[in-house]
Amino acid sequence: MKIEEEIKVKSFSSDWQRASINIMYTGNWLNLILEKRAAKKQITLQQFNVLRILRGQLPNPSTNNLLKNRMITNTPDISRLVDRIVAKGLVSRCKNKEDKRAVDLFITEKGLALLEEIEDDMMLNDLLPQNLSEQEAFQLSELLDKFRGSIPPEEV
Amino acid sequence: MKIEEEIKVKSFSSDWQRASINIMYTGNWLNLILEKRAAKKQITLQQFNVLRILRGQLPNPSTNNLLKNRMITNTPDISRLVDRIVAKGLVSRCKNKEDKRAVDLFITEKGLALLEEIEDDMMLNDLLPQNLSEQEAFQLSELLDKFRGSIPPEEV
């Protein structure tokens, strides 16, 4: 379904406008689906993303700071986000020996098991290949990289 | 800058994965920029979007419901969102004569003036054409439409 129909707009002032709106709309569309799938296991999408990052770092620990740099969406409140997954027993937290300011984070067995269970569903492999060829997906990603250009988001 | 560098990922499990992550990342990137620009005039991006929709409906009124259907991002709490712009004097609200359930919304003179002031900045005309040709922007939008396919987000 075209973006014009989705949000009932007759026309856009330019193709750049159309693309911008479409990126935000589609990002939100993706978010809705993924939040819904994550909710089946009583976690949020952000919590899922944190778990994936933690697993990706194994056997090394991660820190709040590392998480911040790798999150897809900006998360200034990473401390309390981690609080919540620690409370669920999916992550363990202990002080770093070398840098006493930092905190080492590890995904627990429980966290790993949950990832295993949910991951297939979160990949959207049941959806995406229906709509887009892998070639087109590649091209889409290239265009998005180009869309952002080289401007760091803080400076705009 | 490639998405791999932005979030420090070595590789993705597929091009669909890469594209999905990139859409969310770029959506967030856009959001950050637009929120920042809207904040210069003490409004949020959602409030700006509401004002644009209201103006687009002129000379007709809008309703909460109409807004909900046209917002780029899901907004279940549209009532209170409108409360806030009404409180700022940017929108006026009065009961619909025909359907007593509905509420008619109009953008005020103050709202129109604010749109005028801020709109150029919000278009990102200073940014986007540097990075992407209009042709590419067109293509990007087409790919995003295709990415979502025909599945309504509630059913996924």
Add this chain to the structure above:
DNA sequence: TACGTTTAAATGTTGTCACACTTTTGTTTT
């Protein structure tokens, strides 16, 4: 060494979001 600066994380506060539920009005069915 001592000082100022930077960095990592935590916290306090305020506002907003998400979800479910309620109220009121309109529409449909029998």
Add this chain to the structure above:
DNA sequence: AAAACAAAAGTGTGACAACATTTAAACGTA
């Protein structure tokens, strides 16, 4: 016309987000 249903908006609540500030540790440098 009455009952059942659907739709529009509003509300109560708890979780979460954003922003600024704070605390503690590390670093850099004179």
